Amino acid sequence: MGCHEVVQRALKAGRKLLPEHEAYGLCGEFGIPFAPARLAGNWEEARQAGEDLGFPLVLKIVSPEVVHKSDFGGVLVGITSPADLRKAYDRLLANVREKAGHVAVDGVLVQKAMPRGxxxxxxxxxxxxxxxxxxxxxxxxxxxxxxxxxxxxxxxxxxxxxxxxxxxxxxxxxxxxxxxxxxxxxxxxxxxxxxxxxxxxxxxxxxxxxxxxxxxxxxxxxxxxxxxxxx
The missing domain is CATH 3.30.470.20 (ATP-grasp fold, B domain)
Structure with a gap:
């Protein structure tokens, strides 16, 4: 799906904030390099994404109601193994429920952790x-x-x-x-x-x-x- 289709779909849905995975889609169209990432709608998709991307990983909540993810415990780093990923996935969702309440959650972004720069x-x-x-x-x-x-x-x-x-x-x-x-x-x-x-x-x-x-x-x-x- 092209950038203009992504934008128009979001506007028709009444969304002003593009979720991060869609923002990366626009980056890709314009030659802007970004860390490999995949949206996971459930644990099995997160597990498969982790396997495909390789460790270490970062997890981020994807929600139209959570703009500053770190304020709600919606970003977890230092995930170096499948066992870490399972714990982090559960903790991420628990953090957001505790600090933001029952907000709409589209999924979890599984992202390859990049070296320090x-x-x-x-x-x-x-x-x-x-x-x-x-x-x-x-x-x-x-x-x-x-x-x-x-x-x-x-x-x-x-x-x-x-x-x-x-x-x-x-x-x-x-x-x-x-x-x-x-x-x-x-x-x-x-x-x-x-x-x-x-x-x-x-x-x-x-x-x-x-x-x-x-x-x-x-x-x-x-x-x-x-x-x-x-x-």
């Missing part, structure tokens, strides 16, 4: 005056602490994306510190450009949030994606 963030919003805007900055919790971000009007090219990266303190980490190798800025710049292309070509998309994006010496990958549609 430099955490950055890429975001997008649709400004009433300037149109699609793309943000880049320090990722993870650092985005809230340091507010180290830079904005550009989309669309733009990779050279402009590289300048955007250099506008931030995150560029110092990406260049390598304390003997760490520098990250692959070319691939990261392409991800930023493609996020802008996504905002431009899907006018129903009001916001996108890739945080964190893990940057490596040989690439980068989105490990958490949130997309919000306009009414």
């Amino acid at each position: 430099v955490e950055v963030a890429v975001g997008g919003l649709r400004d009433d005056v300037f149109g699609p805007m793309i943000m880049f900055g320090s990722g993870g919790i650092l985005i809230e602490v340091f507010k180290d971000v830079s904005f550009r009007m989309a669309p733009f090219d990779e050279e402009e994306a590289l300048r955007q990266i250099r506008d931030t303190k995150a560029s110092e980490l990406l260049a390598g510190v304390r003997g760490a190798p520098p990250c692959d800025l070319g691939t990261l710049a392409r991800l930023i450009v493609n996020a802008g292309n996504l905002m431009c070509r899907v006018p129903e998309l009001a916001e996108l949030d890739f945080n964190p994006v893990l940057a490596y010496p040989d690439g980068c990958v989105v490990v958490d994606a949130r997309m919000i549609l306009s009414a």
Whole structure:
């Protein structure tokens, strides 16, 4: 199913928040790399997904009523075996029931855990005056602490994306510190450009949030994606 079909189906259903697995579908269409993941509607599907993806894994709740999953115990990491997966699956559902009540749950996202990298963030919003805007900055919790971000009007090219990266303190980490190798800025710049292309070509998309994006010496990958549609 193409991105426009996914978006229209969500809007017809009255949904503004795209579930993470659907957000990754849009990423795939626009050349935005993401951690392999699969939606599981029950334990057997989760078990099979874990077997296919391989350990270690991350589990995330998929619910239209739970936007910030971590606030409700809806993200579990450090799953390294089938036994861990069984326990984590049950605990994840119990956490959400305890903290969020009887919300609608579409399933559980089983995601391949990625190696540690430099955490950055890429975001997008649709400004009433300037149109699609793309943000880049320090990722993870650092985005809230340091507010180290830079904005550009989309669309733009990779050279402009590289300048955007250099506008931030995150560029110092990406260049390598304390003997760490520098990250692959070319691939990261392409991800930023493609996020802008996504905002431009899907006018129903009001916001996108890739945080964190893990940057490596040989690439980068989105490990958490949130997309919000306009009414």
